[in-house]
Amino acid sequence: MADLQASEIKLEAPADSSIPYVARPEWFVRFLFELRHMVPKEMEVLVTAVLPGVILAVLFLVPFYEKVLGEKWGQRVAIIVYVGGLLIISGISWYGIKMERSAPDYALNRSQEIAYAARASWLASQNGVPPEGPASLLRNDPKSMGPLIFARHCGICHTWNGHDGTGHNIMEMKDGKKVIATPRASDLAGFATTKWLTEFLMDPKSPKFFGHLGSTKGGDxxxxxxxxxxxxxxxxxxxxLTKADIEAVAALVAREANHRDFKPLSEETVKRGVSVFSGIDFKDKSGKVAEFYGYCAQCHAMKAGDPEEEGGGAAPDFNGYGSEKWLTDFIRKPGAERFYGEKNIMPSFEESKLSKHDLNLLVKWMRGEWQRPETEK
Known part of the structure; x- marks a missing residue:
C-alpha cells in the first residue's frame, strides 16, 4: 500500500496533559463517554465496566428470545432491544455532542486543538519525531507552550491582546461566581516593539498599560x-515632544530587543532618538536647539542612547531592553537594582515557580521566536 500524504491523514492534537485537549472516543462508544459525565463519580465503574457487559449479554441472548418467549414475542422483543438500544445510545451521544458544542468556548477550544494537531504534524514533517517521543514536539515548541505558560503565570495580572494568551478571558471569582477579571497590569502583546513603546510613552495611564494599577497594592x-x-x-x-520624537526614541529603545522583524533605523531616526534620550542637541517643535529637561538618561541607562553614559539607577536599565537575556533576568528578579529595585510590585519567578525550560519557552514566545515555514520568515 502506498504511503498516505500527510494531508490525507486526519490527526487530532497529541494526547498530552501539558496541552488543553479533550480526548474524544470513537462514535460507537461515545455514549459511554457521555454517561460517565452524567453519573456520580462513584458510579463510573458501573457505567464503564459493568454496563458494557450487560449490553453484550443482552445482545448475545437475542437468538434465545424466541425459544423462551415464542416466535412472535421473541421477534418483537428482539426488535425492541435493537431499535430501543440504538435510539438510547444515539440519543445519549447526540445530547453529549450538543452540550459540548453549546459551551461558550467550544469554537475557540476546538480551533486550538486543530491548530495543535497541525503544528505537531508540521514539526514532525520538518524535524522528525525526537527520541523523547511525539509529545516533546509541542512541549519544546514556544509557539504552542508559550501562551499556556503565560496564562498560567502571567495571565493573573497581565493580558496579551486583551486575553490570557490563549484567547480566553482572564477570570476571577466574585460573589461566588466566575466573572471576567479586570487586568491589573500592562498588556504585553508586542512588548518592547516600537509600536508598543510609542503607545506607552504617549499615554502611560492608558488601560493598556498602567491604567489598572491603582487597584493593585503599591500600584498607585x-x-x-x-x-x-x-x-x-x-x-x-x-x-x-512631537509624535515623531516619541517614535524615534521608541525605535531606539526597541532596537535593543533585536526582534526578528526589526528593521534597521535610519541615521536621522537614530540621531533624533538619541537627542530625546540624552537631551544632547535636542530640537523643539520649531526645529531650534533647545533645553530638554525630560530626557530619558536621567533615570534610564542605555549606552546606545546616552553617549555620555549619564543615566541609570532610578528606573529600569534599558541596555538590552526586551532581549532574551533582559526578559529572562527581569522575570526571574524584577526587584533587582537594574530593574525596579525598591519600587517593584511584581512577584519574582524563581526556578521553583517557573522552570528554566518553561521560562525559555515563554520568553521566546513573547519575542515571536519559534520555528516557522519559509513563507513566514
Whole structure:
C-alpha cells in the first residue's frame, strides 16, 4: 500500500496533559463517554465496566428470545432491544455532542486543538519525531507552550491582546461566581516593539498599560508616578515632544530587543532618538536647539542612547531592553537594582515557580521566536 500524504491523514492534537485537549472516543462508544459525565463519580465503574457487559449479554441472548418467549414475542422483543438500544445510545451521544458544542468556548477550544494537531504534524514533517517521543514536539515548541505558560503565570495580572494568551478571558471569582477579571497590569502583546513603546510613552495611564494599577497594592505609586508625570509634562499638544520624537526614541529603545522583524533605523531616526534620550542637541517643535529637561538618561541607562553614559539607577536599565537575556533576568528578579529595585510590585519567578525550560519557552514566545515555514520568515 502506498504511503498516505500527510494531508490525507486526519490527526487530532497529541494526547498530552501539558496541552488543553479533550480526548474524544470513537462514535460507537461515545455514549459511554457521555454517561460517565452524567453519573456520580462513584458510579463510573458501573457505567464503564459493568454496563458494557450487560449490553453484550443482552445482545448475545437475542437468538434465545424466541425459544423462551415464542416466535412472535421473541421477534418483537428482539426488535425492541435493537431499535430501543440504538435510539438510547444515539440519543445519549447526540445530547453529549450538543452540550459540548453549546459551551461558550467550544469554537475557540476546538480551533486550538486543530491548530495543535497541525503544528505537531508540521514539526514532525520538518524535524522528525525526537527520541523523547511525539509529545516533546509541542512541549519544546514556544509557539504552542508559550501562551499556556503565560496564562498560567502571567495571565493573573497581565493580558496579551486583551486575553490570557490563549484567547480566553482572564477570570476571577466574585460573589461566588466566575466573572471576567479586570487586568491589573500592562498588556504585553508586542512588548518592547516600537509600536508598543510609542503607545506607552504617549499615554502611560492608558488601560493598556498602567491604567489598572491603582487597584493593585503599591500600584498607585506607579500609576501616578514619574512616567505619568513625564508624559503629562512633555507629551501632547502642550508638550515639547512631537509624535515623531516619541517614535524615534521608541525605535531606539526597541532596537535593543533585536526582534526578528526589526528593521534597521535610519541615521536621522537614530540621531533624533538619541537627542530625546540624552537631551544632547535636542530640537523643539520649531526645529531650534533647545533645553530638554525630560530626557530619558536621567533615570534610564542605555549606552546606545546616552553617549555620555549619564543615566541609570532610578528606573529600569534599558541596555538590552526586551532581549532574551533582559526578559529572562527581569522575570526571574524584577526587584533587582537594574530593574525596579525598591519600587517593584511584581512577584519574582524563581526556578521553583517557573522552570528554566518553561521560562525559555515563554520568553521566546513573547519575542515571536519559534520555528516557522519559509513563507513566514
Amino acid at each position: 505609586a506607579i500609576l501616578n508616578g514619574d512616567m505619568s508625570d513625564w508624559a503629562d509634562s512633555y507629551v501632547g499638544p502642550e508638550g515639547i
